[in-house]
Amino acid sequence: MLMSMVGKAGRRTLSFLDYATRNFALTWRLLSLAFSREKEGRIMVRRGVVEQIYFTAVQALPIIIPIALIIGIPLVLQLARVSGQYDAGRLAVILVVREVGPILTALVVTLRSATAVTIELGYMSVLREIEALEMAGIDPLRLICLPRLVGITVAIVCLFVVFDVVAIAGSYVLIFAFTDAQVAQFLYSFSQAITGLDIVVSLTKAFCFGIIISVICMFRGLSCKGNFTWIAINTSKASMESFFFCLVANIFITVVFYA
Template structure:
């Protein structure tokens, strides 16, 4: 067993003790305990992320006949299986954005900015974020439940007894598959939203020709948009996979504690994704 994975229970035991402690009598103690819990959680997530990164680097290409099929399986679960839901959301997103902006742009006689609005709202913000939340709600929660149940039933220790690194076998395929899955789904969602957006605009008799609409889209897109889109969606996948795998593996769980770990993983994943999105907004403003 890897030395890094052996330290996971020690990190999680301190975190579990803090969560099971009774409510402090004073508000100051309550705030202090919350702050200490946050620090311990950040330390645990950081250590787990570094362990995962180390395993990915040191064991790159190792056991490829086993790991590559697992990566494809998790890519299918985080991407292909969610494609119908993502396409439905993309059509709804195009309807919502167009429905809220067309009337305003027509009043100001500025329908020539319709493509710019779609790029700003869909490509840069809502597209990647909505896709990440969809994958989190379906695949991220499944990660916590599967890994937490395996940890509670002793299956993870069984892998270690067989000489199999749990991080390499259970975590790395999920991280790679989810990063690629969110990126791919985001591309489909953006394309669907842009096309459905023009369809809804056409149904509302907006005087905008298809050539003008797509010219606006091409004029509004920059090279930074494509780079930021790939980087943001990949980081969303890495964050969600790391947080959900951490809560499923890094602490000794009983079966009745799996649901609580799932709730914590979802909440922390949403917060981290929002913080990352805010960071990219700052980058857009500076650039």
């Protein structure tokens, strides 16, 4: 029994190390392609980046804006009530800018857009379209994966900024227009509490989340070989793993900058 448990733990450890190594290699390869100056296919790569940003960021605005208001309105109301007792502005910075904004943005992008990338690449892998590109002398990582990496990462950073602005400023405007609540003092304390470090850390989180989500989803999509059943399985794994590793990265970045 003990040997069986040790063997199972060892196999899982080796499997995780292999998974982590492959994802790191894919990340390194894509980043090296991002900084290369190859002229061939540059127009197609740029077009792919623009299309991915449009699909991931612009088309997600009708989802991210209501979510930001749903989170921001009760938060602003509650913190405005205790603004005389606690540093409400600082609490809002910690909750919205540092933690909730990046995590919710990553969750929305993962559920809406990143899983679609896994399904798309999964079908391309099963139908051997990836192999056809390689046989034609085209690098599928540069033509297909690089635009998705850049597009998803830029989209998450932009959506994070939109989320924070709508959650704080948008909620303040709606509360001021439709209620009698006094929230001016809260908005002033928020503007005094937020620092450049908070903005840099939050943008760093959003940037890292974009890389994590795009790489994991593309890796799972490219791992679908020969069977359509693996597309659904890998899509589920990609969504769970992306969100889990975003949480881990969130803790790590917070500890590095604020511990």
